Amino acid sequence: MRTTTLASTLLFASILAPAVAHAQGESEGAQNSPTESAVVPIQKPSSEARLEALEKRVTGLQEENQGLATQLSDLQESQSQSSEPASEIGKTKIFGFFDMSYLKTYYSKGDTLYRAVLPMPTQSTFMLTGVNVFLANQITERLKFLSEIRFTYLPLGNESGTETYAVLPNGSTMNLGTKYSRTDTTVSDPTAQSYRLGGLSLERLQVTYTLNDYLAVTAGHFLTPYGIWNVDHGSPVILMFHAPIFQSVSMMPTQQLGLQLFGRVYLARDLSLDYAGTVSNGRGPEDSVVDLDNDKAVGLRWHLNYEIDDFSISLGQYGYTGRYTDSKKAIYFGPGTGDTSEITTITQQYRERILASDVLIKFFGIRLQGEAVLRQVMFDVPTQVSASEFNGNPAVASQYYSASYSAWGYYGLLAYELPEQLTTRKVRVTPYFYYERFVLNDTVLNSGRNRTFCGGFNIKPYRNLVLKLEYDRFVSDDIVETMPDGSTKTTNNGVGTILVSQVAVTF
Amino acid sequence: MKTLEKLILAVVAIVWTSAVAVADSPNDLLVVANKSVAVGSVDASEIRAVFLKNKSALGGDTVFPLNAKSDSDLRAAFRSRVLKMTEEKERGYWDDEKIRKGTEPPAEVPATLKAVFSKSAGVSYVFRKDYKDGTAKILATFPE
Numbered sequence: 001m002r003t004t005t006l007a008s009t010l011l012f013a014s015i016l017a018p019a020v021a022h023a024q025g026e027s028e029g030a031q032n033s034p035t036e037s038a039v040v041p042i043q044k045p046s047s048e049a050r051l052e053a054l055e056k057r058v059t060g061l062q063e064e065n066q067g068l069a070t071q072l073s074d075l076q077e078s079q080s081q082s083s084e085p086a087s088e089i090g091k092t093k094i095f096g097f098f099d100m101s102y103l104k105t106y107y108s109k110g111d112t113l114y115r116a117v118l119p120m121p122t123q124s125t126f127m128l129t130g131v132n133v134f135l136a137n138q139i140t141e142r143l144k145f146l147s148e149i150r151f152t153y154l155p156l157g158n159e160s161g162t163e164t165y166a167v168l169p170n171g172s173t174m175n176l177g178t179k180y181s182r183t184d185t186t187v188s189d190p191t192a193q194s195y196r197l198g199g200l201s202l203e204r205l206q207v208t209y210t211l212n213d214y215l216a217v218t219a220g221h222f223l224t225p226y227g228i229w230n231v232d233h234g235s236p237v238i239l240m241f242h243a244p245i246f247q248s249v250s251m252m253p254t255q256q257l258g259l260q261l262f263g264r265v266y267l268a269r270d271l272s273l274d275y276a277g278t279v280s281n282g283r284g285p286e287d288s289v290v291d292l293d294n295d296k297a298v299g300l301r302w303h304l305n306y307e308i309d310d311f312s313i314s315l316g317q318y319g320y321t322g323r324y325t326d327s328k329k330a331i332y333f334g335p336g337t338g339d340t341s342e343i344t345t346i347t348q349q350y351r352e353r354i355l356a357s358d359v360l361i362k363f364f365g366i367r368l369q370g371e372a373v374l375r376q377v378m379f380d381v382p383t384q385v386s387a388s389e390f391n392g393n394p395a396v397a398s399q400y401y402s403a404s405y406s407a408w409g410y411y412g413l414l415a416y417e418l419p420e421q422l423t424t425r426k427v428r429v430t431p432y433f434y435y436e437r438f439v440l441n442d443t444v445l446n447s448g449r450n451r452t453f454c455g456g457f458n459i460k461p462y463r464n465l466v467l468k469l470e471y472d473r474f475v476s477d478d479i480v481e482t483m484p485d486g487s488t489k490t491t492n493n494g495v496g497t498i499l500v501s502q503v504a505v506t507f
Numbered sequence: 508m509k510t511l512e513k514l515i516l517a518v519v520a521i522v523w524t525s526a527v528a529v530a531d532s533p534n535d536l537l538v539v540a541n542k543s544v545a546v547g548s549v550d551a552s553e554i555r556a557v558f559l560k561n562k563s564a565l566g567g568d569t570v571f572p573l574n575a576k577s578d579s580d581l582r583a584a585f586r587s588r589v590l591k592m593t594e595e596k597e598r599g600y601w602d603d604e605k606i607r608k609g610t611e612p613p614a615e616v617p618a619t620l621k622a623v624f625s626k627s628a629g630v631s632y633v634f635r636k637d638y639k640d641g642t643a644k645i646l647a648t649f650p651e
Contacts, residue, residue, distance in 0.1 A: 095605055136609045146609040213564050234606035270552050426595060463598050506602050
């Protein structure tokens with residue numbers, strides 16, 4: 001109470017004091033002026049002096065006004081400009097990419113087998129398969145959500161199987177048991193309006209917690225951290241149209257469902273080491289949903305990066321091992337069995353070991369890039385393929401079936417981004433050359449062995465637009481067939497050529 | 508005697524020229540950090556790594572890079588002197604990073620010094636002529 005009274009008194013005094021002082025001043029002034037007027041003789045200033053005084057006064061006021069205007073401007077600026085950046089926490093960002101291609105494939109004469117097996121159409125065609133949409137949300141400063149959804153017209157037009165016949169020496173044909181089919185997704189609504197349904201694929205669905213530069217953990221469906229192509233991932237980022245075959249056929253799983261721990265450490269000023277460890281369901285018939293065995297796949301990644309000015313080199317490896325299991329379920333019940341039982345039978349199971357290596361060197365616009373993948377597949381339960389599926393001919397069946405095998409592939413890419421003087425400052429033009437070699441199954445002599453030569457241009461006229469013009473030439477190894485009478489037949493497997501242009505857009 | 512005078516004059520000229528050469532310029536680029544950042548100085552490659560989001564800590568402290576507006580002279584100076592990139596290259600880098608990792612570029616602010624002053628662990632850059640003593644810690648200087 002006393003404090004309040006004291007504060008009120010002080011406040012009252014502080015308000016009153018200036019008023020009292022002002023009154024005193026006026027009073028003193030009133031008292032002094034007669035005395036001064038008595039002492040100092042009244043001198044009327046000349047007009048010139050008064051004018052000079054007024055000019056000085058005006059100049060002073062102008063300067064004062066200018067100062068106030070500047071202060072006001074600064075104040076307005078500081079109010080309009082937030083000093084803190086707008087927080088990105090909790091905001092969902094949407095972005096993505098899509099691409100469209102126009103291509104024409106040619107095959108050499110008599111190359112029917114090659115033509116039938118390759119998915120590329122022989123007629124000229126536009127090709128648009130879908131759009132990838134990213135949703136990203138920085139949930140907290142350390143926690144980040146990312147999804148990549150591919151909306152696609154597929155499975156419309158998806159082809160499976162090739163109706164294959166072997167022509168025997170006596171001229172008769174033998175159906176090798178495969179059947180051709182193409183998916184039609186056309187449906188009609190109640191008004192008889194027909195639609196072609198598409199599909200979507202969850203390329204990535206993950207959340208990442210970053211503890212620091214040395215350790216972060218991603219949980220979900222993530223891209224396997226191997227190589228260059230798989231990490232670059234999107235058509236606007238990838239230099240070429242044609243992807244390495246080991247990438248197309250998923251010699252290494254391209255995505256995995258599980259956990260990835262990763263980080264980076266600087267070994268020297270310009271030398272860093274990236275590392276990662278993965279634990280996942282591995283490969284399986286439905287690995288992005290559930291695992292059909294208890295054997296989790298594990299992988300380890302190291303990647304060295306050195307960068308100084310216009311020179312950089314990075315090289316790394318990713319090793320992976322996992323078990324593939326497929327199974328079927330059956331329920332047995334009825335008077336012949338003691339209790340109802342569910343029996344799960346493993347229909348196919350194998351262990352695989354894969355090693356992927358990559359190197360990328362960049363200097364003064366030149367890009368040298370290479371990747372290699374080696375895969376070993378060791379069957380515990382081979383696919384049940386019987387001779388009866390080959391019209392009872394075990395000699396033919398043995399050619400189309402093998403248990404454990406190895407597969408490998410590698411490529412080299414040389415590219416050069418033309419200097420600005422040869423293009424324009426805005427347009428980036430990169431010619432490239434590419435060579436690839438792969439063997440999809442080393443126990444099968446007749447197919448899946450190929451060399452590929454590519455050349456083309458990657459042109460980036462705008463920031464969000466990439467154009468690619470490419471020539472691809474596929475040369476298959478000769479087919480060596482063992483005929484039923486034990487003799488062998490060698491067939492030139494021919495050459496396939498693709499001319500393609502692609503436009504890829506990011507948004 | 509004349510030779511000695513010439514020698515002295517030459518030495519004075521060299522010293523004066525050197526002094527002028529290393530003199531501070533108002534357009535020097537200063538990389539500045541909030542005072543909460545403990546590290547005293549950093550080199551260009553570390554700053555580059557932070558602003559390209561290859562690194563999130565300096566001297567053990569997590570830092571938040573803050574960019575000047577994309578079309579500003581300050582950003583252009585930072586690009587050429589520290590990132591060693593053109594505007595197109597920098598934009599292309601972030602377009603690619605978004606597709607690869609979903610990573611966004613650092614936030615942009617209109618007044619970098621003010622942002623660093625108020626944002627704990629903030630790191631940014633400013634021209635020397637715009638720097639005010641005591642507002643932020645200078646981590647590195649890139650001459651004009």
